[in-house]
Amino acid sequence: MKRDQPEKEFNFDREVDRLGIRIKDANQLKVRDDVFDEITLLALYKLVHKKWLSAIGGSISTGKEANVFLADREGTDVAIKIYRIRTANFNTMNEYILGDRRFTGMRKSRKDLIFAWAKKEFSNLKRAHEAGLSVPEPYVWDRNILIMEFMGAEGRPYPQMRNVDLEDAAVTYEEIISFMIDLYKNAGLIHADLSEFNILFGERPFFIDMGQSVTTDHPRAFQFLKRDIANINHFFSSRCEVKDERELFTRITGLVFPDLDKEQQGKKV
Numbered sequence: 001m002k003r004d005q006p007e008k009e010f011n012f013d014r015e016v017d018r019l020g021i022r023i024k025d026a027n028q029l030k031v032r033d034d035v036f037d038e039i040t041l042l043a044l045y046k047l048v049h050k051k052w053l054s055a056i057g058g059s060i061s062t063g064k065e066a067n068v069f070l071a072d073r074e075g076t077d078v079a080i081k082i083y084r085i086r087t088a089n090f091n092t093m094n095e096y097i098l099g100d101r102r103f104t105g106m107r108k109s110r111k112d113l114i115f116a117w118a119k120k121e122f123s124n125l126k127r128a129h130e131a132g133l134s135v136p137e138p139y140v141w142d143r144n145i146l147i148m149e150f151m152g153a154e155g156r157p158y159p160q161m162r163n164v165d166l167e168d169a170a171v172t173y174e175e176i177i178s179f180m181i182d183l184y185k186n187a188g189l190i191h192a193d194l195s196e197f198n199i200l201f202g203e204r205p206f207f208i209d210m211g212q213s214v215t216t217d218h219p220r221a222f223q224f225l226k227r228d229i230a231n232i233n234h235f236f237s238s239r240c241e242v243k244d245e246r247e248l249f250t251r252i253t254g255l256v257f258p259d260l261d262k263e264q265q266g267k268k269v
């Protein structure tokens with residue numbers, strides 16, 4: 001007679017024990033349910049095993065798609081970003097992946113898309129970091145998890161620029177424009193979500209959150225760049241003199257400002 005197979009049950013506490021590391025907020029039910037599901041614990045297990053992680057400390061941020069935690073790697077602070085498999089905002093993610101030639105032909109289940117997103121943020125940060133830009137160095141990714149350099153001091157993340165009283169706004173404005181130029185010219189990327197929320201400030205600006213960044217040949221690249229420029233100008237317009245958006249577009253791309261309603265491509269100047 002055929003017996004019922006006992007269903008292999010997922011036991012959170014046992015799995016966390018098996019990890020052999022401390023997860024500070026894991027006993028908070030919301031964090032446990034939303035973030036540390038079975039797949040995520042499995043990925044963490046691998047990362048712990050490969051010595052990329054020694055402990056997961058306090059929560060730094062709960063965003064629309066991901067949670068960020070301070071973590072420890074053998075005595076060094078690192079940041080760990082975990083894209084939530086259950087409750088990530090799936091629809092907005094799709095729009096950026098479609099049209100990116102690096103991700104054609106991939107299966108588009110929800111889980112796969114979220115894994116691709118973590119991988120995409122890793123490769124965007126890597127490209128930017130290798131081009132010498134002021135972004136966290138990405139260390140490793142696995143499934144929905146990205147481990148990167150911690151941008152902060154003494155366990156405290158640098159504040160988002162929106163919460164900083166800038167000493168010399170004009171200088172910071174220029175640094176941000178230089179970032180956009182170098183990102184475009186040296187890394188071939190457009191940030192695509194550049195704003196005072198995704199710029200951390202510790203004496204100088206640090207640029208984060210590049211999951212949605214696209215290569216300059218993405219069909220909507222210029223549209224995203226125009227929006228980045230508009231966001232930055234909006235933030236700085238009450239703080240210092242800002243440059244004309246068309247002029248900035250040309251400085252960054254070397255192209256005339258495209259009228260995107262009529263044509264998608266800029267022309268060479």
Ligand SMILES: Nc1ncnc2c1ncn2[C@@H]1O[C@H](COP(=O)(O)OP(=O)(O)O)[C@@H](O)[C@H]1O
Binds near residue numbers: 062149
């Ligand atoms: N490498 C990092 N070092 C320090 N803090 C970080 C780092 N990455 C993210 N954070 C913190 O977490 C917040 C959210 O990270 P972000 O990458 O912008 O995710 P989201 O997609 O949720 O906006 C940031 O505003 C910042 O405060």
Ligand SMILES: [Mg+2]
Binds near residue numbers: 063197
């Ligand atoms: Mg962000």
